[in-house]
Amino acid sequence: MSRIGVFICHCGENISRTVDVERVAAEVGKMPGVSFSTDYKYMCSDPGQNLLKNAIQEQKLTHIVVAACSPRMHEKTFRKAVEAAGLNPYLCEMANIREHCSWVHENKEEATVKATEIVGMMVERVKKNRVLPTITVPVTKRSLVIGGGIAGIQAALDIADCGHEVVLVEREPSIGGHMAQLSETFPTLDCSQCIMTPKMVDVANHPKIKLYTYSEIELVEGYIGNFQVTIKKKARSVDEDRCTGCGVCMTKCPQKKIPNKFDQNIGMRTAIYVPFPQAVPNTPVIDRDNCTWYKTGKCGVCQKVCGPGAVDFEQQDQLVVEPVGAIVVATGFDLYTIDEKPKGSPIKGYGEFGHGKIPDVIDGMTFERLASASGPTGGKILRPSDGKEPKQIVFIQCIGSRAREKGISYCSKVCCMYTAKHTMLYHHKVHDGQAYVFFMDARTPGKSYDEFWRRSIEEEEAVYIRGMVSRLYQKGDKIVVMGSDIAVGVQVEIEADMVVLATAIQPQKGAELLAQKLGISYDKYNFYSEAHAKLRPVECATAGIYLAGACQGPKDIPETVSQASAAAAKVMTLFSKDQLEREPIVARVKESGCVGCFACKKVCAYGAVEEKEIRDRQGNLIKTVAFVNPGVCAGCGTCQATCPSKSVELDGYTDEQVIAMIEAL
């Protein structure tokens, strides 16, 4: 037999102005099961909570209904108070008679009747409430970071500095990502390598960071606090433990004309290579597609010259399983390549700009490599076609970005700033050159950003033309840029030596495949989705997985670093306890009724439903039923409404409770 206590709050005058609280208390007191009913001016105040606690003990109450404001406001407060008085917190319910009653009605009679009914509904509901123990899940205090760009590096260092082990996985042979490719960074023009490489070395030397380069995520199983991640270590053909990084193999390799992806394919590398001299780890990789030994079975020069005997042509891909408790996804971005129209993609190419056909039409990242001191030209701005210095250079912004008709409607955010930087770098290196920029708007929000942009015009003499370019074509060794200046309203034609396109930022290729392995959601462009655009910007909707950097949307370096540190802070919050506590509002399967149709499994957006075999003592399979993993379940209850045999129940929102509420009306 339940002994329900009902507490009606006046909320100062907020409720009592339109609801006759004494009458509600009296009416509710007569309801079956209610053994105590009272009203108080401020239930949430200290004396109010004490009134509740004392009543529970003195009246031996078993269930509590607090009729006050919205449960979204004070449910936690009262559940805590109830728990302090020795009752299970989930035996306390709130009736919302403020937001849903007193504040929205003026007629006191109507509001009082409605309030009584609302309380009555909750009284019937609370009778069916069960004791729910808090669910605890053990936490493996190791973290996986996917992606070794600046986001992954920052997150890994922050977590590792807190004393937790980090597994950092990078697809390329070296960490560093796109930031290592940049020449200088806005708005301070400090050299990217100078600020990046020390961090890369920190990662390599950190005792708590386990680095997997040239590796990919193969499989992710488990749930928050308890993931099992299978990592594929691609065969490097070089033994990492033996290699000293002397580099003799690279100098002797006869294949010297392979376009280097790190240099945007304008620089060359050997078949056994490190992508750039400052690579971490400084262990070469053999590019098997281009190596003579793999193609013909002859050569093997690198093996012969290697002193420590590190070159191993027989090496195989390896699978490694790492248990982790949290995952930070920092896979970064890729640039929109405008010459090709991706198959089956709604994104249309930019054939009219001749990218890929005219050699001196390059993208922003290629310009970075040209301007970089460690780049293929040693920092000189030279045309890829003939190696001459361009005297007239045209930058075109918003290539791909903000072009709804071309398939991408978002702004890539960093292009305005990096184009301003490019005009400066160009002016610093080619003193008698002239830079033109075609732009739609200059978007420069950020600390010292607008000043930087103004400087490119006022001090570095870049000519900004508001308008877009319609066509580019080759004329002799010049590129004719046909555009419009909408500020003056004239057509503009510039004979340029080189054209730099600020192409859109897109997620890494295959981003959606990784998302499917991780079970996280992504938008129509394949950027990963955060749990809440404003209030949970670094968490995925899938518990235990966090986002950092441009894999979530275009970002500049400071923003990426901030988000990476934020993701690290979220991981550390998770790791601050040995056991993870969570609300016990999860689905539970009644195995006796379950027929194993797994309709619930199909509708579960979280993959929380597993198949469980029930066997007799001899080990014979009786049936396969559904099992909801309480660590993964988010408590939406879609499975329950779907279950044809009504064999799965969401604790806290059972059919019994809901029907009781409806019947109370």
Next chain:
Amino acid sequence: MQPTKQNTFEPKIIAFVCTWCTYAGADLAGTSRMQYPSNVRVLKFPCTGRIDPVFILKAFQQGADGVLVSGCHPGDCHYIAGNFHARRRFAVFRKLLEFVGVDLNRLQFSWVSAAEGGKWVEVVTDLTEKVRSMGPMTEFKELAMEEQWSGAINTPELQEAYNSI
């Protein structure tokens, strides 16, 4: 029906809402001190995906004259896709109700986000006015009553059967 009687009829409206969007939207209507008819009773669910069509039938059986189901806008679901499941489910369920002979004007589905206090007021007010003009919904209630009466144990046959156990 006499005009006076119609004027005094106050419909009962039951609203099944999700906690993240519509419940919060209704809270916002409260904090903004908007006014709407007091006929609606709100039942909170974690997600519209949890709302079983049986609840709607049960509500009609218990004397509800109108039912409102409301959740997050498509794509905004706190639980990724619960509202899509709900949308599909109710698309089918409406057909069934139509077949059974329920006037679909009594059953309203809507998306009200946590920021749309005004829309909540509008939806509730519209539904209340609509159902008020339609008069009470009696069919399901009468059926339930019949069921209840026929289930009474005081018929001689039943009494005999019980005695024989």
